[in-house]
Amino acid sequence: MSGTSLDGVDGVIAAFPSTPTQHPVTTLGSAYMPFSAPLRQELMALQSPGANEIEREALVANTLATHYAACVERLLADAGLRPDQIRAIGVHGQTIRHRPELGFTRQANNPALLAELTGIDVIADFRSRDIAAGGQGAPLVPAFHQAVFADPQQTRVVVNIGGIANISVLHSHASCDVIGFDTGPGNVLMDLWIKRHQGKDYDANGQWAASGQQSQALLDALCKEDYFAAPPPKSTGRDLFHAAWLDKHLASFPQISSADVQATLAALTANTIADAIARHAADVKTVNVCGGGAYNPYLMLQLAQGLQARGLTATVQSTEALGIAPNHVEAIAFAWLALRFDQRLPGNLPLVTGARDFRILGALYPGS
CATH class of the missing domain: 3.30.420.40 (ATPase, nucleotide binding domain)
Known part of the structure:
Protein backbone atom coordinates (compact mmCIF):
# COMPACT_ATOMS: atom_id res chain seq x y z
CA MET A 1 0.00 0.00 0.00
CA SER A 2 1.17 3.50 -0.86
CA GLY A 3 -1.23 6.20 0.28
CA THR A 4 -1.90 9.90 -0.08
CA SER A 5 1.08 10.83 2.09
CA LEU A 6 3.27 9.80 -0.88
CA ASP A 7 6.09 8.74 1.44
CA GLY A 8 6.67 5.16 0.37
CA VAL A 9 5.36 1.59 0.29
CA ASP A 10 4.19 -0.43 3.28
CA GLY A 11 4.27 -4.15 2.56
CA VAL A 12 3.12 -7.10 4.66
CA ILE A 13 2.78 -10.84 4.37
CA ALA A 14 -0.58 -11.66 5.93
CA ALA A 15 -1.93 -15.10 6.77
CA PHE A 16 -5.68 -15.44 7.12
CA PRO A 17 -7.37 -18.22 9.12
CA SER A 18 -9.12 -21.21 7.65
CA THR A 19 -11.67 -21.23 10.49
CA PRO A 20 -13.53 -18.30 12.06
CA THR A 21 -12.40 -19.27 15.56
CA GLN A 22 -8.80 -18.33 14.82
CA HIS A 23 -7.31 -14.84 15.10
CA PRO A 24 -8.53 -12.95 12.00
CA VAL A 25 -5.05 -12.25 10.63
CA THR A 26 -1.40 -12.97 11.41
CA THR A 27 1.40 -10.77 10.11
CA LEU A 28 4.28 -12.97 8.95
CA GLY A 29 6.49 -10.13 7.75
CA SER A 30 6.56 -6.42 7.05
CA ALA A 31 8.69 -3.97 5.15
CA TYR A 32 8.74 -0.25 4.42
CA MET A 33 10.45 1.16 1.36
CA PRO A 34 10.55 4.96 1.07
CA PHE A 35 10.07 6.70 -2.24
CA SER A 36 13.05 8.52 -3.71
CA ALA A 37 12.77 12.28 -3.88
CA PRO A 38 12.36 12.28 -7.71
CA LEU A 39 9.60 9.64 -7.57
CA ARG A 40 7.76 11.50 -4.81
CA GLN A 41 8.09 14.75 -6.75
CA GLU A 42 6.67 13.21 -9.91
CA LEU A 43 3.78 11.58 -8.04
CA MET A 44 3.03 14.92 -6.44
CA ALA A 45 3.12 16.65 -9.82
CA LEU A 46 0.70 14.11 -11.30
CA GLN A 47 -1.88 15.09 -8.69
CA SER A 48 -2.61 18.15 -10.87
CA PRO A 49 -3.13 18.54 -14.64
CA GLY A 50 0.09 19.00 -16.56
CA ALA A 51 1.88 18.44 -19.85
CA ASN A 52 2.37 14.95 -21.31
CA GLU A 53 0.40 13.34 -18.48
CA ILE A 54 -0.32 10.03 -20.21
CA GLU A 55 3.33 9.20 -20.86
CA ARG A 56 4.45 10.48 -17.46
CA GLU A 57 1.87 8.38 -15.64
CA ALA A 58 2.83 5.27 -17.63
CA LEU A 59 6.49 5.75 -16.77
CA VAL A 60 5.81 6.37 -13.08
CA ALA A 61 3.57 3.28 -13.03
CA ASN A 62 6.51 1.20 -14.30
CA THR A 63 8.73 2.69 -11.61
CA LEU A 64 6.14 1.90 -8.95
CA ALA A 65 5.87 -1.71 -10.15
CA THR A 66 9.62 -2.20 -9.77
CA HIS A 67 9.39 -0.59 -6.33
CA TYR A 68 6.59 -2.94 -5.32
CA ALA A 69 8.56 -5.91 -6.67
CA ALA A 70 11.59 -4.92 -4.58
CA CYS A 71 9.31 -4.72 -1.53
CA VAL A 72 7.99 -8.24 -2.26
CA GLU A 73 11.53 -9.54 -2.63
CA ARG A 74 12.50 -8.09 0.73
CA LEU A 75 9.37 -9.46 2.41
CA LEU A 76 10.03 -12.96 1.11
CA ALA A 77 13.68 -12.89 2.12
CA ASP A 78 12.96 -11.64 5.62
CA ALA A 79 10.17 -14.20 6.15
CA GLY A 80 12.11 -17.08 4.59
CA LEU A 81 9.32 -17.79 2.10
CA ARG A 82 9.32 -18.67 -1.61
CA PRO A 83 7.13 -17.01 -4.24
CA ASP A 84 5.14 -20.23 -4.69
CA GLN A 85 4.09 -20.02 -1.04
CA ILE A 86 2.25 -16.75 -1.66
CA ARG A 87 -1.31 -17.02 -2.93
CA ALA A 88 -1.44 -13.52 -4.38
CA ILE A 89 -0.19 -9.96 -4.10
CA GLY A 90 -2.84 -7.34 -3.38
CA VAL A 91 -1.61 -3.99 -4.65
CA HIS A 92 -3.51 -0.72 -4.50
CA GLY A 93 -1.32 1.51 -6.66
CA GLN A 94 -0.81 5.22 -6.10
CA THR A 95 -3.88 7.43 -6.31
CA ILE A 96 -3.22 10.44 -8.50
CA ARG A 97 -6.84 11.50 -9.12
CA HIS A 98 -9.99 10.65 -7.22
CA ARG A 99 -13.11 12.06 -8.89
CA PRO A 100 -16.02 9.74 -8.15
CA GLU A 101 -18.45 12.56 -8.92
CA LEU A 102 -17.15 12.31 -12.51
CA GLY A 103 -17.24 8.52 -12.48
CA PHE A 104 -13.56 7.67 -12.12
CA THR A 105 -10.64 7.19 -9.80
CA ARG A 106 -7.07 6.77 -11.03
CA GLN A 107 -4.32 4.76 -9.37
CA ALA A 108 -0.94 4.73 -11.09
CA ASN A 109 0.10 1.10 -11.28
CA ASN A 110 1.36 -1.61 -13.64
CA PRO A 111 0.15 -4.87 -12.10
CA ALA A 112 1.06 -6.83 -15.23
CA LEU A 113 4.69 -5.81 -14.80
CA LEU A 114 4.56 -6.64 -11.09
CA ALA A 115 3.26 -10.13 -11.93
CA GLU A 116 6.05 -10.54 -14.49
CA LEU A 117 8.74 -9.42 -12.04
CA THR A 118 7.58 -11.57 -9.13
CA GLY A 119 6.00 -14.63 -10.77
CA ILE A 120 3.13 -14.27 -8.28
CA ASP A 121 -0.53 -13.64 -9.09
CA VAL A 122 -1.36 -9.96 -8.66
CA ILE A 123 -4.79 -8.59 -7.74
CA ALA A 124 -5.22 -4.87 -8.37
CA ASP A 125 -7.72 -2.19 -9.40
CA PHE A 126 -9.92 -2.47 -6.33
CA ARG A 127 -11.84 0.79 -6.65
CA SER A 128 -13.20 1.00 -10.19
CA ARG A 129 -15.93 -1.65 -9.89
CA ASP A 130 -17.48 0.10 -6.91
CA ILE A 131 -17.52 3.37 -8.85
CA ALA A 132 -19.03 1.60 -11.86
CA ALA A 133 -21.82 0.50 -9.48
CA GLY A 134 -22.49 4.12 -8.54
CA GLY A 135 -20.25 4.24 -5.47
CA GLN A 136 -17.42 6.48 -4.36
CA GLY A 137 -14.83 3.71 -4.67
CA ALA A 138 -13.81 4.69 -1.15
CA PRO A 139 -13.31 4.14 1.64
CA LEU A 140 -12.81 0.40 1.22
CA GLY A 323 -3.00 -6.59 17.66
CA ILE A 324 -2.02 -4.78 14.44
CA ALA A 325 0.66 -2.10 14.17
CA PRO A 326 -0.72 1.24 12.91
CA ASN A 327 1.56 1.28 9.87
CA HIS A 328 0.47 -2.24 8.82
CA VAL A 329 -3.30 -1.82 8.83
CA GLU A 330 -3.76 -0.38 5.35
CA ALA A 331 -1.47 -2.91 3.68
CA ILE A 332 -3.19 -5.80 5.46
CA ALA A 333 -6.53 -4.34 4.38
CA PHE A 334 -5.58 -4.71 0.73
CA ALA A 335 -4.28 -8.21 1.35
CA TRP A 336 -7.73 -8.92 2.78
CA LEU A 337 -9.41 -7.36 -0.25
CA ALA A 338 -7.24 -9.54 -2.49
CA LEU A 339 -8.37 -12.56 -0.45
CA ARG A 340 -12.00 -11.54 -0.94
CA PHE A 341 -11.45 -11.37 -4.70
CA ASP A 342 -9.71 -14.74 -4.66
CA GLN A 343 -12.71 -16.23 -2.88
CA ARG A 344 -15.11 -14.37 -5.19
CA LEU A 345 -16.64 -12.52 -2.27
CA PRO A 346 -17.62 -8.84 -2.22
CA GLY A 347 -15.15 -6.33 -0.80
CA ASN A 348 -17.27 -3.20 -0.55
CA LEU A 349 -19.95 -2.04 1.86
CA PRO A 350 -22.68 -0.31 -0.20
CA LEU A 351 -23.84 1.86 2.70
CA VAL A 352 -20.27 3.11 3.07
CA THR A 353 -19.36 3.73 -0.57
CA GLY A 354 -22.83 4.44 -1.95
CA ALA A 355 -22.68 1.61 -4.50
CA ARG A 356 -25.92 0.01 -5.66
CA ASP A 357 -24.99 -3.33 -4.13
CA PHE A 358 -22.14 -5.52 -2.97
CA ARG A 359 -19.47 -6.10 -5.61
CA ILE A 360 -16.40 -8.29 -6.04
CA LEU A 361 -13.53 -5.83 -6.27
CA GLY A 362 -10.31 -6.23 -8.22
CA ALA A 363 -8.77 -7.69 -11.34
CA LEU A 364 -6.37 -10.64 -11.66
CA TYR A 365 -2.97 -10.60 -13.38
CA PRO A 366 -1.62 -14.17 -13.31
CA GLY A 367 1.98 -14.63 -12.28
CA SER A 368 2.59 -17.32 -14.88
Missing part, protein backbone atom coordinates in the same frame (compact mmCIF):
# COMPACT_ATOMS: atom_id res chain seq x y z
CA VAL A 141 -11.11 -0.31 4.53
CA PRO A 142 -14.27 -0.23 6.73
CA ALA A 143 -15.21 -3.74 5.54
CA PHE A 144 -11.79 -4.97 6.67
CA HIS A 145 -12.04 -3.06 9.93
CA GLN A 146 -15.37 -4.75 10.58
CA ALA A 147 -13.88 -8.19 9.88
CA VAL A 148 -10.89 -7.86 12.21
CA PHE A 149 -11.67 -5.14 14.78
CA ALA A 150 -15.41 -5.32 15.56
CA ASP A 151 -16.34 -6.13 19.17
CA PRO A 152 -19.86 -7.33 20.07
CA GLN A 153 -19.40 -5.87 23.55
CA GLN A 154 -18.71 -2.25 22.57
CA THR A 155 -18.83 0.31 19.79
CA ARG A 156 -15.39 0.94 18.36
CA VAL A 157 -14.21 3.57 15.95
CA VAL A 158 -11.16 2.94 13.78
CA VAL A 159 -9.52 6.11 12.48
CA ASN A 160 -6.99 5.97 9.69
CA ILE A 161 -4.90 9.14 9.58
CA GLY A 162 -2.85 9.02 6.42
CA GLY A 163 -2.75 11.92 3.98
CA ILE A 164 -6.55 11.88 4.21
CA ALA A 165 -8.35 10.75 7.37
CA ASN A 166 -11.21 8.27 7.40
CA ILE A 167 -13.28 6.61 10.09
CA SER A 168 -15.05 3.29 10.48
CA VAL A 169 -17.82 3.10 13.08
CA LEU A 170 -18.15 -0.51 14.25
CA HIS A 171 -21.29 -0.75 16.34
CA SER A 172 -21.63 -3.33 19.10
CA HIS A 173 -25.09 -4.27 17.84
CA ALA A 174 -25.05 -6.64 14.88
CA SER A 175 -28.24 -5.01 13.60
CA CYS A 176 -26.42 -1.71 13.07
CA ASP A 177 -24.61 -1.15 9.79
CA VAL A 178 -20.99 -0.09 9.60
CA ILE A 179 -20.53 3.61 8.93
CA GLY A 180 -17.39 4.76 7.17
CA PHE A 181 -16.23 7.83 5.25
CA ASP A 182 -13.35 10.24 4.72
CA THR A 183 -13.50 12.98 7.33
CA GLY A 184 -11.13 15.35 5.50
CA PRO A 185 -7.42 16.14 5.75
CA GLY A 186 -5.23 13.82 7.75
CA ASN A 187 -1.55 14.69 7.39
CA VAL A 188 -1.73 16.13 3.90
CA LEU A 189 -1.92 19.83 4.80
CA MET A 190 0.49 19.56 7.72
CA ASP A 191 3.01 17.78 5.50
CA LEU A 192 2.58 20.38 2.79
CA TRP A 193 3.10 23.25 5.22
CA ILE A 194 6.24 21.93 6.92
CA LYS A 195 7.73 21.03 3.54
CA ARG A 196 7.20 24.59 2.39
CA HIS A 197 8.70 26.24 5.48
CA GLN A 198 11.26 23.76 6.81
CA GLY A 199 11.95 21.42 3.89
CA LYS A 200 10.88 18.40 5.93
CA ASP A 201 8.53 15.69 4.70
CA TYR A 202 6.52 15.61 7.92
CA ASP A 203 6.30 17.12 11.41
CA ALA A 204 8.02 14.46 13.54
CA ASN A 205 6.00 13.83 16.72
CA GLY A 206 4.04 17.00 15.98
CA GLN A 207 6.84 19.04 17.57
CA TRP A 208 6.48 22.06 15.29
CA ALA A 209 2.70 22.12 15.70
CA ALA A 210 3.14 21.87 19.48
CA SER A 211 5.39 24.94 19.40
CA GLY A 212 2.63 27.08 17.90
CA GLN A 213 -0.71 28.44 19.07
CA GLN A 214 -3.91 27.46 17.35
CA SER A 215 -5.80 30.28 15.66
CA GLN A 216 -9.50 29.89 16.33
CA ALA A 217 -10.36 32.39 13.59
CA LEU A 218 -8.38 30.46 10.97
CA LEU A 219 -9.74 27.15 12.22
CA ASP A 220 -13.31 28.44 11.94
CA ALA A 221 -12.64 29.60 8.37
CA LEU A 222 -11.15 26.25 7.35
CA CYS A 223 -14.04 24.35 8.91
CA LYS A 224 -16.53 26.19 6.70
CA GLU A 225 -15.54 23.95 3.78
CA ASP A 226 -18.76 22.36 2.50
CA TYR A 227 -17.23 18.88 2.49
CA PHE A 228 -17.18 18.66 6.28
CA ALA A 229 -20.93 19.18 6.64
CA ALA A 230 -21.86 16.88 3.74
CA PRO A 231 -23.47 13.60 4.79
CA PRO A 232 -21.87 10.25 3.97
CA PRO A 233 -21.27 8.39 1.76
CA LYS A 234 -18.40 10.66 0.81
CA SER A 235 -14.71 10.50 0.02
CA THR A 236 -12.05 13.05 -0.79
CA GLY A 237 -8.36 13.54 -1.52
CA ARG A 238 -5.76 15.95 -2.81
CA ASP A 239 -8.23 16.96 -5.51
CA LEU A 240 -9.86 19.15 -2.83
CA PHE A 241 -7.39 19.58 0.01
CA HIS A 242 -4.30 20.97 -1.68
CA ALA A 243 -1.96 23.96 -1.54
CA ALA A 244 -4.28 26.30 -3.43
CA TRP A 245 -7.15 25.47 -1.06
CA LEU A 246 -5.01 26.28 1.95
CA ASP A 247 -3.47 29.42 0.45
CA LYS A 248 -6.90 30.78 -0.41
CA HIS A 249 -7.85 30.66 3.26
CA LEU A 250 -4.51 31.91 4.55
CA ALA A 251 -4.76 35.03 2.38
CA SER A 252 -7.21 36.44 4.94
CA PHE A 253 -4.83 35.76 7.85
CA PRO A 254 -1.41 37.19 6.87
CA GLN A 255 -0.47 37.91 10.50
CA ILE A 256 -0.47 34.27 11.65
CA SER A 257 2.99 32.75 12.10
CA SER A 258 3.96 29.59 10.25
CA ALA A 259 4.13 27.59 13.51
CA ASP A 260 0.65 28.80 14.45
CA VAL A 261 -0.64 27.71 11.06
CA GLN A 262 0.83 24.24 11.66
CA ALA A 263 -0.86 24.04 15.05
CA THR A 264 -4.14 25.09 13.47
CA LEU A 265 -3.85 22.49 10.72
CA ALA A 266 -3.37 19.79 13.37
CA ALA A 267 -6.48 21.13 15.08
CA LEU A 268 -8.36 20.97 11.78
CA THR A 269 -7.53 17.27 11.37
CA ALA A 270 -8.35 16.43 15.01
CA ASN A 271 -11.54 18.47 15.18
CA THR A 272 -13.05 17.24 11.92
CA ILE A 273 -12.41 13.65 13.04
CA ALA A 274 -13.88 14.37 16.47
CA ASP A 275 -16.93 16.02 14.90
CA ALA A 276 -17.54 12.97 12.71
CA ILE A 277 -17.22 10.59 15.66
CA ALA A 278 -19.54 12.67 17.85
CA ARG A 279 -22.12 12.78 15.08
CA HIS A 280 -22.07 9.09 14.14
CA ALA A 281 -20.72 7.20 17.19
CA ALA A 282 -21.86 8.94 20.37
CA ASP A 283 -21.68 5.63 22.27
CA VAL A 284 -18.07 4.89 21.28
CA LYS A 285 -15.85 3.35 23.95
CA THR A 286 -12.50 3.17 22.16
CA VAL A 287 -11.06 5.13 19.24
CA ASN A 288 -8.28 3.14 17.59
CA VAL A 289 -5.93 5.07 15.33
CA CYS A 290 -3.81 3.72 12.48
CA GLY A 291 -1.75 5.34 9.75
CA GLY A 292 1.06 7.82 10.20
CA GLY A 293 -1.05 10.01 12.46
CA ALA A 294 -0.93 7.33 15.16
CA TYR A 295 2.77 8.14 15.60
CA ASN A 296 2.11 11.86 16.18
CA PRO A 297 1.56 12.28 19.95
CA TYR A 298 0.52 15.91 19.57
CA LEU A 299 -2.18 14.98 17.07
CA MET A 300 -3.36 12.07 19.24
CA LEU A 301 -3.65 14.47 22.20
CA GLN A 302 -5.61 16.95 20.09
CA LEU A 303 -7.99 14.18 19.05
CA ALA A 304 -8.51 13.05 22.64
CA GLN A 305 -9.17 16.62 23.73
CA GLY A 306 -11.51 17.16 20.80
CA LEU A 307 -13.57 14.15 21.79
CA GLN A 308 -13.65 15.26 25.42
CA ALA A 309 -14.81 18.74 24.39
CA ARG A 310 -17.75 17.08 22.64
CA GLY A 311 -18.74 15.13 25.73
CA LEU A 312 -17.21 11.79 24.71
CA THR A 313 -15.11 9.80 27.16
CA ALA A 314 -13.67 7.30 24.70
CA THR A 315 -10.14 6.00 25.11
CA VAL A 316 -7.86 7.04 22.23
CA GLN A 317 -5.21 4.46 21.39
CA SER A 318 -3.40 3.04 18.39
CA THR A 319 -4.47 -0.18 16.70
CA GLU A 320 -1.43 -1.79 18.33
CA ALA A 321 -3.81 -2.40 21.25
CA LEU A 322 -5.93 -4.53 18.90
